[in-house]
Amino acid sequence: MMAEQKQGQVFEIAIVGRVIWNLHSLNNEGTIGNVTEPRTVVLFDGTKTDGVSGEMMKHIHAFWTWLRAKENNLPLCSACQSFQPQRADAASRDLPQRGQEASAMAQVLQRCVLCDLHGFLVQRPPIHRQSTVEFGWIVGVPEKVHRDLHIHARHAMGAQGTVQEESASEEEVASKEVGQIQPEVTAQMLYHRPTRSGIYAFVTLFQAWRIGLNEVNYEYALNDEGERKKRYELALTAYEWTFKRPDGAMTTTRLPHIEGAEGLVLVAKTAVPVPLLSPLRDDYRQQLKNLAQKQGVEVDEFNDLVGLTEILSKLRELNPFKLGATSQ
Numbered sequence: 001m002m003a004e005q006k007q008g009q010v011f012e013i014a015i016v017g018r019v020i021w022n023l024h025s026l027n028n029e030g031t032i033g034n035v036t037e038p039r040t041v042v043l044f045d046g047t048k049t050d051g052v053s054g055e056m057m058k059h060i061h062a063f064w065t066w067l068r069a070k071e072n073n074l075p076l077c078s079a080c081q082s083f084q085p086q087r088a089d090a091a092s093r094d095l096p097q098r099g100q101e102a103s104a105m106a107q108v109l110q111r112c113v114l115c116d117l118h119g120f121l122v123q124r125p126p127i128h129r130q131s132t133v134e135f136g137w138i139v140g141v142p143e144k145v146h147r148d149l150h151i152h153a154r155h156a157m158g159a160q161g162t163v164q165e166e167s168a169s170e171e172e173v174a175s176k177e178v179g180q181i182q183p184e185v186t187a188q189m190l191y192h193r194p195t196r197s198g199i200y201a202f203v204t205l206f207q208a209w210r211i212g213l214n215e216v217n218y219e220y221a222l223n224d225e226g227e228r229k230k231r232y233e234l235a236l237t238a239y240e241w242t243f244k245r246p247d248g249a250m251t252t253t254r255l256p257h258i259e260g261a262e263g264l265v266l267v268a269k270t271a272v273p274v275p276l277l278s279p280l281r282d283d284y285r286q287q288l289k290n291l292a293q294k295q296g297v298e299v300d301e302f303n304d305l306v307g308l309t310e311i312l313s314k315l316r317e318l319n320p321f322k323l324g325a326t327s328q
């Protein structure tokens, strides 16, 4: 009976799969001098591969959450109004102080959808919220990633002051004298930029049941289920936009060529965790379907971005799970 009453509720959602992203540079180690280094990650067996960090993906999701919240007039705290990365910590002046952590937490959750969904760390009073949205590394499937470091030359041309740009891959540059490109060059700036293409495995988890849940006293700070549903819909919309528009680093000149997406959406409608398995495994779909079935977790499969969008649209019609809701 309990399960019946909770029909149409979503405890948590995992999206796992693979994306094909070409010619991007969404995330880098940093720039030393004029060389920008792409992210490299090492797998358990020592294999080095390309990656985009979970931090970057979470940032993209948070940004789309913010945009949508702003546009739809959903509550944002004074820090999140202007998308400050500290979130609640930069808007903590009027919070109840030490000894009243539970009410401080409730206040933060009530007044801000971004603090609620994406978490924060407030120093005074010391309260911490873990994000309801979690991302692993986006990791290049070994043997299915390519990286190139391109050298770009920017020239200022004599009296006209015109600027010309040239680019070549490292190998091309090695075979010619860079200094001989233009005799009238008065200034030249060389810089190295990575370009990467590949099939990437991703894992992400959304704990819808924790929306509005005050984890100091484990009571819901939001009693209006309509408000919780709005936040749930918001997170799902931000997911849709994150996959359609992964706006990371260097998109001014390395806007990714998105070629495809495939994977599974796992949905737990009762209080059980969804199983996770890396799409680095070629058999991840079948394995996950088996695991999910044994746990009573629903699985939807997608083979392109349209399919993923349709699954997310359907999920938006449901409601976030509320812990202990039927026991009262």
Ligand SMILES: [Zn+2]
Binding pocket: 076, 077, 078, 079, 080, 081, 087, 088, 112, 113, 114, 115, 116
């Ligand atoms: Zn906030």
